[in-house]
Amino acid sequence: MKGKSTLITGGDSGIGRAAAVLFAREGANVAIVYLDEEQDAQETIRLIEEEGGTGLAIRGDVGDKSFCEEAVNRTVESFGGLDVVVANAAEQHAVESFEDIPAEQIERTYRTNIFGYFYILQAAMPHLKRGASIICTTSVTAYRGQDLLIDYTTTKGAILALVRALASKFAHKGIRVNGVAPGPIWTPLIPASFPPEVVKEFGKDSPLERPGQPNEVAPSFLFLACEDASYMTGQVLHPNGGDPISS
Template identity: 55%
Template sequence: MSATRQPPQEQAHQPGRESEMTPRPDYEPRFPGVGKLKGKVALISGGDSGIGRAVAVAMAREGAAVALVYLEEHNDARETECLVGREGADCLRIAGDIGDEDFCRTAVGMVVDRFGRLDILVNNAAEQHEVSDLTELESAQLQRTFRTNVFGYFYLTKAALAHLPKGGSIVNTTSITAFQGHDTLLDYSATRGAIVAFTRSMARSLTGRGIRVNAVAPGPIWTPLIPASFDADHVAEHGASTPMNRPGQPNEVAPCYVFLASDDASYISGQILHPNGGRIVGS
């Protein structure tokens, strides 16, 4: 099987803009909704584009109202808001930095004020930066990556716990790099490993409250973070080394989040799903 490659491209700013990608990622759910999340409210960080956009549209199709938290990609966020609305669901856009605990408290408060409840938290926003050697990793970058990818998850979860009911669900985004490592994404891989441990620890902590906590560990997926992280040649080969010889699309990952957030997964907590193109990794 020949590898499927993307056109070489780069973006200068993280976390990247979906509107500038060629081709655009596939976000559209593949099947009709059946009301799995009817009446629920979901808060999705990094919900403007990539996996977050696909999750937002998929959850909307299943009946959820959706709040999108994103950094500053306003055009992408407005487009996602329209896509959610096209599914007949209400949508709230909230711009800000999840590395700021005050912002996370404010964002959760805005969701509850708007919808009157919060049932599902999807911790998905992240950033990554290449370094070829640990000696090149500057302290400011290390702290920034952990502030977004780890502290932000803690902050949003801490704020959400005041509102999540029995039967609520938290779904975290980790990565295949947490299990395989990555030679040039040193700090990013470390944060993804931290989120695996966070997921398992929070699952144990919240079992008595009837709140399930799980995670999704995508492999190479075609999202704005890719051209915003790597050079054009690397982007062109993204996903080509997987057993399926291609990168995944966001709409191939989003069903994992819908499943884990729904009552279909009522007996699942502390687990990691691996949509990664066929790589066999430890769980």
């Protein structure tokens, strides 16, 4: 990853931060996109620089196409190009009753989790050359479902389809597109999304009987980003605590 220019959406905390720091450790320069968590974003930049990398924090909403274009342009201008894009930003909101999921919530979740992926990758494509890597964060929920997160779950299924479609679309250009489908991972989204009784039991039903940590997911992103994965495209890695997945 030495000298590679990387852009990670949702890079201020959780899985995004862990990937950013690991990329920097391996020599990459890393731009992170975040919504409004200024303190978290600056802490991520500090950690990137502590690893010897150059960090860039870009604040804005990935659901806004013009912002995504700006974020890509700022990354290219700062680092001299773009080699790796990690589409990772997401939001989720637990709702007990399917019938009660608000229309505004559905639209917002899709705008962040799907439109945001389209917008950032559309903006990135003119800058990506042969050997570039795109990595999209999907989820075990795309394979297993999650009855409290139905709108979120359907976006993760769409991301899985997006990975496969883009991998086919850009294989002839030598641009690889893969995904990572984490299982129950302890991130700030969990206590912010679920009631306390669900948080207390979070991840205990996995075969390893515990939730994973973001640093246990980040190596999957690193592998897919670097040359070690040069013969992989259209694939999904599953750091999920042992849940057997059939694609």
